[in-house]
Amino acid sequence: MTGEFNTLAVAVFGCVxxxxxxxxxxxxxxxxxxxxxxxxxxxxxxxxxxxxxxGDYLSASTFLGYAGLMYLYGFDGWIIGLGACxxxxxxxxxxxxxxxxxxxxxxxxxxxxxxxxxxxxxxxxINTLLISGIYLxxxxxxxxxxxxxxxxxxxxxxxxxxxxFMVVYVVFGGMLATTWVQIVKAVMLMIAGTIVAVAVxxxxxxxxxxxxxxxxxxxxDGDAIKGPGTYLTSPILxxxxxxxxxxxxxxxxxxxxxxxxxxxSKAARTSVLYTIGIIAxxxxxxxxxxxxxxxxxxxxxxxxxxxxxxxxxxxLAADLGGGLGTTGGDIALALxxxxxxxxxxxxxxxxxxxxxxxxxHDLWRNVLGRGSEESERKVARxxxxxxxxxxxxxxxxxxxxFNVTVLVSMxxxxxxxxxxxxxxxxxxxxxxxxxxxxxxxxxxxVASVVMIVLSPPVWPGPDSQGSPSPLTFPGLVTIPIGFLxxxxxxxxxxxxxxxxxxxxxxxxxxxxxIGSEGGPEPSRSGRFERQPAPVEVR
Amino acid sequence: xxxxxxxxxxxxxRDPEFRALVASRRRFVAIxxxxxxxxxxxxxALLGYAKDFMANEIGGIxxxxxxxxxxxxxxxxxxxxxxxxxxxxxxxxxRVAERA
Numbered sequence: 001m002t003g004e005f006n007t008l009a010v011a012v013f014g015c016v017x018x019x020x021x022x023x024x025x026x027x028x029x030x031x032x033x034x035x036x037x038x039x040x041x042x043x044x045x046x047x048x049x050x051x052x053x054x055g056d057y058l059s060a061s062t063f064l065g066y067a068g069l070m071y072l073y074g075f076d077g078w079i080i081g082l083g084a085c086x087x088x089x090x091x092x093x094x095x096x097x098x099x100x101x102x103x104x105x106x107x108x109x110x111x112x113x114x115x116x117x118x119x120x121x122x123x124x125x126i127n128t129l130l131i132s133g134i135y136l137x138x139x140x141x142x143x144x145x146x147x148x149x150x151x152x153x154x155x156x157x158x159x160x161x162x163x164x165f166m167v168v169y170v171v172f173g174g175m176l177a178t179t180w181v182q183i184v185k186a187v188m189l190m191i192a193g194t195i196v197a198v199a200v201x202x203x204x205x206x207x208x209x210x211x212x213x214x215x216x217x218x219x220x221d222g223d224a225i226k227g228p229g230t231y232l233t234s235p236i237l238x239x240x241x242x243x244x245x246x247x248x249x250x251x252x253x254x255x256x257x258x259x260x261x262x263x264x265s266k267a268a269r270t271s272v273l274y275t276i277g278i279i280a281x282x283x284x285x286x287x288x289x290x291x292x293x294x295x296x297x298x299x300x301x302x303x304x305x306x307x308x309x310x311x312x313x314x315x316l317a318a319d320l321g322g323g324l325g326t327t328g329g330d331i332a333l334a335l336x337x338x339x340x341x342x343x344x345x346x347x348x349x350x351x352x353x354x355x356x357x358x359x360x361h362d363l364w365r366n367v368l369g370r371g372s373e374e375s376e377r378k379v380a381r382x383x384x385x386x387x388x389x390x391x392x393x394x395x396x397x398x399x400x401x402f403n404v405t406v407l408v409s410m411x412x413x414x415x416x417x418x419x420x421x422x423x424x425x426x427x428x429x430x431x432x433x434x435x436x437x438x439x440x441x442x443x444x445x446v447a448s449v450v451m452i453v454l455s456p457p458v459w460p461g462p463d464s465q466g467s468p469s470p471l472t473f474p475g476l477v478t479i480p481i482g483f484l485x486x487x488x489x490x491x492x493x494x495x496x497x498x499x500x501x502x503x504x505x506x507x508x509x510x511x512x513x514i515g516s517e518g519g520p521e522p523s524r525s526g527r528f529e530r531q532p533a534p535v536e537v538r
Numbered sequence: 539x540x541x542x543x544x545x546x547x548x549x550x551x552r553d554p555e556f557r558a559l560v561a562s563r564r565r566f567v568a569i570x571x572x573x574x575x576x577x578x579x580x581x582x583a584l585l586g587y588a589k590d591f592m593a594n595e596i597g598g599i600x601x602x603x604x605x606x607x608x609x610x611x612x613x614x615x616x617x618x619x620x621x622x623x624x625x626x627x628x629x630x631x632x633r634v635a636e637r638a
Contacts, residue, residue, distance in 0.1 A: 085609060086574060086613050089574050093567045212598065226603065227601075229585075239579065242581075243579070283606075504550075504551035508547050511631060
């Protein structure tokens, strides 16, 4: 696994790229208007969107990363995954249906509905760009490293290929191509994961206790890896990490944006139910893969799996196929790699759309007030290319050795502390106003930056001891600060007449779906019929 | 906005059935959110402050791992409970919408 050129893996990678291009070609014929570009024409079925949303969540850093962390640290590697699994409950209970009913293309639409559109859009768009941009670079760094190791394509070339393809999907196929690439990938990933998990269990006669004992016997920490405390060493670190991921996942713009692709709030709800089914299964399954990798590969593979353990799952697949170098092992590795490649490509495409929406829909169209629905789509395509080029440049600049934990942490902490609080309060709190949203976003971002700078991966040097804050994921501190900012800004500023009046409208819209984009519209006769989405922009 | 028929939002917001819908849903959501958030915090706190207790095994599997599996199960269970109630809210919303 040192990254020598692997013909079979490169061929598989080529096949995955070819399939995604076919999907993009098909989608391109159906992507003309802005609604089609950002929201796949609101024609995605609930079940399809649910699988695609699960795909958005199952990035390389979750799928390969969680298995790797569990290989390295045992149980503690699972805590992040558990927080993320549960985070789809607040998405279901609080956000998915309401957002579908009240929004159009972006998270900022929901806030701009009742607050002063211009300042709130600027702040929310910047926030979306920060979260998606940072997460995009983190994913690309991981992608380049994984492809380099599996296929033997050098890091810069791998990043370039991923970057170019993600831009191609988005520019030509928009949200429809992205959605279907996600669906294909999620299905491949779940099949590959299930086969590996069942094969691992079969080796231990379907006795999970024996599997755990086998893993413990092969780990220097022994039985300690079955319980907590090997990776997240202090109680406060465990609580903060779990909470940051729990709230942060529910505030990721590229995931929230998915709920605009379905026809109505019922389909949005169905989506989350499918997502939860897949992710709960995945989260339970990843323990078998993670502990299985430890039990079957042993301590000897520590170097081969890489610093974050990302290659533990692919190596486990090869081992189950008969071992590296054997025909069976190489085929198993190549097939598993196909799922990994598809994962990488799909997630980055979703992030590009979210960023392009913030630039073209929020900043260019609504803040600057330029252009029409028609030209917005063109600008969104140009923005996608710009985001792609910037992300590739950023990734190549920081290089494959960069510790992506800092970037992933930043994305989740921003989402949890600066995106989730104002969004939730705009939907649920009558008194909430523009000043509150702006203060909340500012407090959230500033607190996140300060706390991350003071955390172990950054202060006083990379991965150092003795930093002022022990919290790699500082949500425990920054989420309350984000909410506090929203509250302070609101109560210290004057009541906004319009904010108060539009609350009724947003409440009725979000709860009933009356007047939602592409949903049932009251017609003259008082009866409901489906109408094309109105083109007027608030 | 749809200029054909702009519904009276304030009147709709005062509609008794709409009030009932909002109250019923908010109550369910508030209780549900308190339960799953509380469960997660309690689980994380046990992992942190009762490390040795969570390392005890039942059936060869540590309490920490059982707890993690219970988080997966809780997610599915609470999603199912929400979906079961959602049909009722949908019918209420439909009736409110018909009066719009």
